[in-house]
Amino acid sequence: MTVSLQGNTALVTGAGRGLGRAFALDLARHGAKVLVNDIGGDVSGRGEGRVADEVVREIKDMGGDALANYDSVATYEGGFNMVKQAMDAWGRLDIICSNAGFLRDQAVHNMKEEDWRDIIDTHLTGAYNILRHAWPVFRQQAYGRVVLTSSNSGFVGNFGQANYGAAKAGLIGLMNVLKLEGAKYNVNVNCLGPGAATRMTENLVPEERLKTMGPELVAPAVTYLCSPQCDASGMIIEASSGDFGRAAIVRNGRVHIDDPTADKVEARWSQITDLNGAQPYWNMQQTFDQYYASKSAS
Ligand SMILES: NC(=O)c1ccc[n+]([C@@H]2O[C@H](COP(=O)([O-])OP(=O)(O)OC[C@H]3O[C@@H](n4cnc5c(N)ncnc54)[C@H](O)[C@@H]3O)[C@@H](O)[C@H]2O)c1
Known part of the structure; x- marks a missing residue:
């Protein structure tokens, strides 16, 4: 296909x-009309600019259709304005890539409350601000595709990024619930863990490596996840330098301990934490089913 x-x-x-x-650009190359949102701030999320205009021009130059939007994802009104602008212009909205973000790294003992809040407001609440307004449209259309740009920082942790890692891991929880709420309406929600040479990574990754990490090598995963051809939902897809894979939260089988005490937990610790045979689950009900099935088998 x-x-x-x-x-x-x-x-x-x-x-x-x-x-x-x-x-x-890649969504447009595959035929989508694109609302290009960007507040145009600096790498710490401060200031404003019209960088969206240039991308709109690039899409139009290749024969596509695009509009610019300069709202901040960090406000509820901003999310509303974006959805309304797309609906007013094109009468439908099929794809959301919630991707806007910036960094304010600090070890937690130095992290200002403002830096915690601004990062959560943009990366996590920013996704809600858009999806809250797009969701009724998706339900009405019985169609939607969502990609939430998460990060390895949230999957496994990165020193100095308590605010960012928490927001990015929060997107996984958001995906896990919305994949269920969207299933009946053919609305798929997935998370992306990208690695790419951008101004965000230019001082963090060695120069030689950055040369192999063009953002255009990540985009094909997003285009596929956003297409009608893809029926995946609730997945964390990692993409960098043309390498693609999947990450997941997995659960092992439970270890039952009669009359548990801390000493007995200690004695069984290696078994309790053994991930051999662990697997991802679709929803909470499946975890209950698995639990009761294992009880009745024992
Ligand atoms: N570059 C990587 O390797 C990498 C790795 C993991 C996750 N990410 C995530 O990917 C996304 C894109 O990052 P990037 O590397 O392209 O960085 P980037 O700085 O090049 O692009 C981010 C864009 O988001 C915009 N933005 C910031 N706050 C906004 C707001 N409130 N409303 C609207 N626009 C806003 C910025 O103006 C900027 O143009 C981010 O969410 C980032 O956390 C990037």
Whole structure:
């Protein structure tokens, strides 16, 4: 099957540069009309600019259709405005790439409350601000595709990123619930763990490596996840340098201890924490079913 987004419309946040720009261009290349959102701030999320205009021009130059939006994802009104702008212009909204973001790294004992809040407001609440307004549209259309740009920092941790790692891991929880709420309406929600050479990584990754990490090498995963050809939902897909894979939260089987005490837990610790045979689950009900099945088998 050929991946095609003909007739689809997309909203990509933080699409004025970096990964978001690459996503917007690739979605447009596959036929989607794109609302290019970007507040145009600096790498710490301060200031404003019109970087979205340039990406709109690039899409139009290749024969596509695009509009710019300069709202902040960090406000509820901003999310509303984006969805309304796409609906007013094109009458439907099929794809959301919630991608806007910035960094305010500090070890937690030095982290200002403002830096905690601003990061959560943009990366995590920013996704809610858009999806809250897009969701009724998705239900009405009985169709939607969502990619939430998460991060390895949230999957496994990265020193100095308590605010960012918490927000990015929060997106996994958001995905886990919305994949269930969207299933009946053919609305799929997935998370992306990208690695790419952007201004966000230019001082963190060795220069030689950055040369192999173009954002355009990540974009094909996003385009596929956002296509009608893809029926995956609730997955964490990692993509960098043309390498693609899946990460997941897995659970092992339970270890039953009669009359448990801390000493007995200590004695069984290696068994309790053994991930051999561990697997991901679709929802909470499945975890209960697995639990009761193991009880009745024993
Ligand atoms: N580059 C990587 O390797 C990497 C790795 C993991 C996760 N990410 C995530 O990918 C996303 C894109 O990052 P990037 O590397 O392209 O960085 P980038 O700085 O090049 O692009 C981010 C864009 O988001 C915009 N933005 C910031 N706050 C906004 C707001 N409130 N409203 C609208 N736009 C806003 C910025 O103006 C900027 O253009 C981010 O969510 C980032 O956390 C990037």
